[in-house]
Amino acid sequence: MRIFPLVFWPHIRNPIKAVSLLRKYRKVFGSDEGRAVLRDIMLQAGFGSTTPVNGPLERNEGKREIxxxxxxxxxxxxxxxxxxxxxxxxxxxxxxxxxxxLNNDRSEY
Incomplete structure (x- = not known):
């Protein structure tokens, strides 16, 4: 297990600030609430699935990268x-x- 993952933040040049931000990420997403939010972000990003043919590939890949x-x-x-x-x-x-x-319910009307 790495203590500090390989993370690149081009906007942060100071390593102390980078470590501080890393700790904030871990605090937020390490909590039960943070994990629930992360699961929602994963769903919104389509993480674990592929982009449909002719779908918005670049946008979806950007979400997955986050x-x-x-x-x-x-x-x-x-x-x-x-x-x-x-x-x-x-x-x-x-x-x-x-x-x-939902679509099936709507088509019945």
Whole structure:
């Protein structure tokens, strides 16, 4: 386990400020509330899924990069990273099913 993950912040030149920001990320996303928010961000970013053909590839990849950045800062093991990705995939499936049910309900009118 690395103490400090390989994180690059071009806007922070001072290593003390970089470590301080890293600790803030860990404090925020290490809490139960932060993990809930992270799961929502993963869902919104489509983390754990692929962009549909003719979908907004660049935008979606940018969102996924933010999620990957946060996960890297949290310094997760491969197993923990896989668990987050599995959870994101499960949430995406649930979201897609709910959307489909909503669309089906609307088509009945």
């Amino acid at each position: 999620v990957a950045h946060i996960l890297n800062i949290l310094n997760l093991t491969e197993e923990e990273m896989f668990a987050y990705q599995k959870e994101a995939t499960r949430l995406q499936v649930e979201f897609n099913q709910a959307q489909q049910e």
